Amino acid sequence: MAEAGTFADRVKQQADIVRVVGEYVRLKKSGANFTGLCPFHAEKTPSFAVHPTKQIYHCFGCGKGGDVFSFVMEMEKCQFPEAVRIVAEKCGIPIPRPKERSPEERKENQQRAALVEIHREAQTFFVKQLEGTLEGKAARAYLEDRGLDKEALARFGIGYAPSGGDALLRYLRDKYNEKLLVESGLISRDQSGRLFDRFRRRVTFPIANESGKIVAFGARALGDDQPKYLNSPETPIYSKSNVLYHLDRAKDAVRRQDFAILVEGYMDAIAVARAGFSNVVASCGTSLAESQIKLLGRFTKRVVINYDPDAAGQTATERSLVSLLEQEYEVRVLALPAIEGRKADPDLFIREKGAEAYEKQLREAPPYIDYLIARARQMDLTTGEGKRNAVNFLLPYVQKIPNRILRSEWATRIAQQLRLEEPVLRAALSKAAAERRSEVKIQPELAGRAAKPVERRLIRMLAEAEGFRKELAQHLQVSQLYHGLETEKIFAALIVASLSDAPLRPSEVAAMLEERDRRLFFEILFEEAMEPTWEEAESCFETLRKRQVERELAEVQRGIEANPSRADLKTLLSRKQELMKRLAAAR
Numbered sequence: 001m002a003e004a005g006t007f008a009d010r011v012k013q014q015a016d017i018v019r020v021v022g023e024y025v026r027l028k029k030s031g032a033n034f035t036g037l038c039p040f041h042a043e044k045t046p047s048f049a050v051h052p053t054k055q056i057y058h059c060f061g062c063g064k065g066g067d068v069f070s071f072v073m074e075m076e077k078c079q080f081p082e083a084v085r086i087v088a089e090k091c092g093i094p095i096p097r098p099k100e101r102s103p104e105e106r107k108e109n110q111q112r113a114a115l116v117e118i119h120r121e122a123q124t125f126f127v128k129q130l131e132g133t134l135e136g137k138a139a140r141a142y143l144e145d146r147g148l149d150k151e152a153l154a155r156f157g158i159g160y161a162p163s164g165g166d167a168l169l170r171y172l173r174d175k176y177n178e179k180l181l182v183e184s185g186l187i188s189r190d191q192s193g194r195l196f197d198r199f200r201r202r203v204t205f206p207i208a209n210e211s212g213k214i215v216a217f218g219a220r221a222l223g224d225d226q227p228k229y230l231n232s233p234e235t236p237i238y239s240k241s242n243v244l245y246h247l248d249r250a251k252d253a254v255r256r257q258d259f260a261i262l263v264e265g266y267m268d269a270i271a272v273a274r275a276g277f278s279n280v281v282a283s284c285g286t287s288l289a290e291s292q293i294k295l296l297g298r299f300t301k302r303v304v305i306n307y308d309p310d311a312a313g314q315t316a317t318e319r320s321l322v323s324l325l326e327q328e329y330e331v332r333v334l335a336l337p338a339i340e341g342r343k344a345d346p347d348l349f350i351r352e353k354g355a356e357a358y359e360k361q362l363r364e365a366p367p368y369i370d371y372l373i374a375r376a377r378q379m380d381l382t383t384g385e386g387k388r389n390a391v392n393f394l395l396p397y398v399q400k401i402p403n404r405i406l407r408s409e410w411a412t413r414i415a416q417q418l419r420l421e422e423p424v425l426r427a428a429l430s431k432a433a434a435e436r437r438s439e440v441k442i443q444p445e446l447a448g449r450a451a452k453p454v455e456r457r458l459i460r461m462l463a464e465a466e467g468f469r470k471e472l473a474q475h476l477q478v479s480q481l482y483h484g485l486e487t488e489k490i491f492a493a494l495i496v497a498s499l500s501d502a503p504l505r506p507s508e509v510a511a512m513l514e515e516r517d518r519r520l521f522f523e524i525l526f527e528e529a530m531e532p533t534w535e536e537a538e539s540c541f542e543t544l545r546k547r548q549v550e551r552e553l554a555e556v557q558r559g560i561e562a563n564p565s566r567a568d569l570k571t572l573l574s575r576k577q578e579l580m581k582r583l584a585a586a587r
């Protein structure tokens with residue numbers, strides 16, 4: 001929310017939503033509004049509208065709507081602060097430098113800056129070692145053997161950490177104090193307190209954060225040294241679960257193509273990127289952490305998992321799947337075929353079969369459920385117990401599908417493919433669904449709602465009547481005429497906003513509403529309407545009063561027909577007469 005007085009609020013005031021949206025959607029003026037093809041759902045005739053003065057957008061097709069920030073958040077798959085920054089940039093509003101709040105914070109920032117600098121220096125050092133030393137020459141031969149030519153080494157910043165044990169230390173020691181060097185994770189301290197290089201006799205791969213700053217290294221042993229792969233430890237600037245290798249270079253392609261290829265290690269990511277698929281990222285761990293999934297989710301919600309085909313890779317695939325499905329990703333799984341009996345990781349496959357063959361595999365990668373069914377079919381399905389095992393293997397995934405219809409479709413498919421009795425499977429599914437229900441937030445009923453014309457008219461007036469908004473709100477509040485209406489919550493929010501002295505902003509009223517009410521509210525705001533007048537408002541009140549009387553009359557009538565006691569009947573009849581009289585007078 002753009003709270004009053006904040007930078008976000010100022011940007012919102014100054015931003016022109018038509019201009020910002022116009023950069024993504026071709027808009028045409030139509031009456032007071034602008035319309036175009038909705039960017040959030042596929043359509044041929046425009047049902048997407050932008051309101052220039054109310055500074056909101058609304059799609060009459062899919063129902064998406066909001067203010068300039070929510071539009072940018074949706075389009076750029078970014079968070080609120082990032083959306084504020086983007087809008088400010090588009091509108092030429094200078095962005096204030098973030099304030100450092102306390103001396104500790106300033107110190108922390110300085111420390112982080114120094115650590116990033118150390119990594120930059122280390123990168124220069126490693127690259128030089130690979131290029132210009134005898135040891136580096138051996139490393140280059142090894143890399144060449146793996147298909148990495150000069151161009152690839154330069155493109156991915158691959159370097160070499162020499163075997164000496166303190167080469168990097170000697171290079172950095174004059175410029176940084178020991179404490180900082182140890183904090184960087186590049187230098188370690190042994191029990192006797194002596195410092196030494198963490199990476200020795202290893203090929204180094206710089207690991208950058210999302211904005212392209214090197215924050216860690218991955219290193220592969222050149223000989224048979226163990227472990228084969230050694231990474232930087234967790235440091236103040238690097239947390240394994242918050243970084244995806246290659247995302248800094250992949251993010252534009254990921255956003256453009258709206259999907260990411262997910263591989264295990266940096267060698268795979270490099271091979272896939274070099275084959276021409278720049279939308280590849282590596283988890284650099286056996287399975288995907290939740291924060292990595294969230295990070296990726298800012299760019300796409302569609303993933304093709306292409307992990308190693310060995311048992312560890314399979315487990316990692318299945319574990320990552322669960323987390324991705326929980327975050328409502330659309331997932332396909334690419335299991336590369338073996339090459340001459342050898343299981344193929346992306347690196348090997350591309351080297352042996354080439355980019356085109358990989359692209360074909362990628363294109364044909366099945367939805368995850370087909371991958372899982374194929375896995376289940378490898379189990380023994382001839383016995384009852386075997387079938388139960390297969391179902392138990394599949395159920396947790398099906399359970400994670402948030403969409404009920406989709407879940408049901410998959411159930412049918414699983415039953416067919418595994419030759420199971422569908423009712424049995426469905427029973428298991430609905431039991432699983434019942435267990436799941438408590439943790440799932442129920443989607444609000446989003447079907448369009450009809451509000452009576454008089455309610456729509458009054459809502460519109462409250463949003464627009466600059467001259468008498470406050471009076472209107474007061475009258476409605478005192479008379480309680482909106483109580484019991486379907487639109488009651490919209491009225492309540494509008495009344496609260498109207499009684500304050502601040503100017504009324506539709507997107508702020510909308511923020512107080514549930515999604516279904518928000519949709520109705522925006523729909524009403526986009527209707528053709530006349531200038532509001534107090535006379536019209538009074539005639540609306542009249543209609544609502546009449547409806548109130550009618551409602552009470554119906555209730556009294558029900559009371560009369562319910563066989564009341566003689567005394568009650570008398571009261572009810574006289575009440576009925578009174579209400580009839582009022583109705584007649586109103587006509």
Ligand SMILES: [Zn+2]
Nearest residue numbers: 038041059062
């Ligand atoms: Zn739409």
